[in-house]
Amino acid sequence: MIASLQGTLLEKSEGEAVIEVGGVGYRVVFSSLTLARLPAAGEQVRVRVRTVVREDAFELFGFLGPLEETMFTLLTSVSHVGPRLAMTVLSGLEVDELVVALERGEVARLTRIHGVGRKTAERLVLELKEKVKTLPRAAPSRAGEPRIEGPRADLVSALANLGYRPAQAEAAAEAALEKLGAAELKALLREALRTLRTAS
Numbered sequence: 795m796i797a798s799l800q801g802t803l804l805e806k807s808e809g810e811a812v813i814e815v816g817g818v819g820y821r822v823v824f825s826s827l828t829l830a831r832l833p834a835a836g837e838q839v840r841v842r843v844r845t846v847v848r849e850d851a852f853e854l855f856g857f858l859g860p861l862e863e864t865m866f867t868l869l870t871s872v873s874h875v876g877p878r879l880a881m882t883v884l885s886g887l888e889v890d891e892l893v894v895a896l897e898r899g900e901v902a903r904l905t906r907i908h909g910v911g912r913k914t915a916e917r918l919v920l921e922l923k924e925k926v927k928t929l930p931r932a933a934p935s936r937a938g939e940p941r942i943e944g945p946r947a948d949l950v951s952a953l954a955n956l957g958y959r960p961a962q963a964e965a966a967a968e969a970a971l972e973k974l975g976a977a978e979l980k981a982l983l984r985e986a987l988r989t990l991r992t993a994s
Contacts (some may be wrong), residue, residue: 795852796820800840802831808957809881811856813839814917822856823877825884827954830919830963855881864897864929865889872921875914877884882920885955892945893926906948906979908955958990963965966990 799803799822801815822843831837833947841856842863844974855877857863862884869880886907887895895903896919904915946967953963961988970985977985 795845796843797845798840798842799836799854801838801857802836803835803839805835806832813841814828820854822854823881824856825862825881825886827888827951827960828856828858828862830954831958844877846929853877865892865926867923867927870916872918876883879909879914883907885951886910887948887951891951893929896922896926899923903948948979949986952979952983953986953990956987962990964989967992 799813799815799820801813801820802817804812804814806829809826810821811829812824813820814820815835822841824841841858842860844857844863844866846853846855855866857866866877866880866884869875870877873974875883883892883904886892889938894900899919901912901915901919904910904918905912910918934984949967949970950960950963953966954960956964966986966989967982969989970982974982974985
C-alpha cells in the first residue's frame with residue numbers, strides 16, 4: 795500500500811489534488827483545510843497517504859501530519875463513517891478542535907459541520923470520546939503562529955471550507971470578530987465574507 799508521496803503538485807481542485815511522482819500523476823483526496831495549506835501548483839510537496847481499496851474504487855487520502863492521519867483512522871473506525879465522511883469531518887474542524895469537541899461531547903458543534911447529522915455526531919462522540927484522550931494536541935500550523943481557539947476557530951474553519959486560503963480566512967475572521975464581537979457564527983461568517991468580497 796502507498797504510505798506517502800513526494801513529488802510535484804500538478805493541480806488542485808475541490809477536495810483533491812494531483813501529485814506527480816516519477817512521471818505518474820496520483821489523484822489524492824484531502825480535507826479542505828489541508829488542501830488550503832498545500833503549496834501552489836508546480837511546487838514540490840510531500841504528503842502522508844492512506845490507501846483505501848474497494849471493489850469499485852482505489853482511492854488515496856492525503857494528510858500533512860501524523861495526527862491528522864491518526865484522526866482519519868479513528869473516524870473511519872466508527873460505524874457508518876467511511877473515508878469520504880471522515881474527510882468531511884476533518885474539513886469542518888482543525889484536528890485539535892475536533893479532539894476537544896469529541897472529548898466534551900459537543901454534539902451541537904459537530905452537527906455544524908456540513909454533511910454531519912445529529913445521529914452521526916452522537917455516534918462519533920460515543921465511540922471516540924475516550925479514544926481521543928490519548929492523542930496529543932495538534933501543533934500550530936506555522937512556526938510561531940498562536941493556536942486558534944473558540945469562535946475564531948469555527949469561523950476560520952467555515953471560511954476554509956468555502957475555499958479561502960488560511961491567511962485570507964484568518965484575516966477576515968479577525969476583522970469580523972473585531973467588528974461584531976461575540977456574535978453568532980452566521981453573523982460573523984456574513985461579515986467575514988463581506989470583508990473578503992470588498993478586498994477582492
